Amino acid sequence: DTGVSQDPRHKITKRGQNVTFRCDPISEHNRLYWYRQTLGQGPEFLTYFQNEAQLEKSRLLSDRFSAERPKGSFSTLEIQRTEQGDSAMYLCASSLGSATDTQYFGPGTRLTVL
């Protein structure tokens, strides 16, 4: 399967713990996006990378959130000191290289904060 992959698929954690998610984009896709989706809502943009450069961050991305894409390939999203309000599906998407290219989504990581 050469689509976008995400790991883990599910994560249950206790409030206050740190969690890290990984996204592997489609090979040769330069752009990588992170979105968050809560129940009954559409996905909301968090941040995106062009190669290894993080070019935009949403105001939703508080200082407890950090994302990296160190070598321009896979990306990680870390949430520190998780809160119950962080419970959501975290979706990663990738696209070839321009803003108009189709974004292909991974299966998501479902986070539950107890």
Place this chain on the structure above:
Amino acid sequence: RKEVEQDPGPFNVPEGATVAFNCTYSNSASQSFFWYRQDCRKEPKLLMSVYSSGNEDGRFTAQLNRASQYISLLIRDSKLSDSATYLCVVPSIYNQGGKLIFGQGTELSVKP
């Protein structure tokens, strides 16, 4: 006003029915639009792109009304497999990043 608004539904229709979903967007400068389909607990997948007045792909027709800032998706001869949430999507025009702005989605349930 939200940037992209949809009727959340749910729409419950019998097989074979024709159903239409509406979506309004706030920024009159938007140039391109998408409909994504999302099955329960799965990722969104691109269904159709809309760049001009509309687009048709088999049983699916998307129409764009720029004057009213309104996009619609029409599904003819509904199948059980069409049951899903349909997301109206508008790329942000405020940067070159390609950030997508999603509506909250319209849930469709097709019954036998």
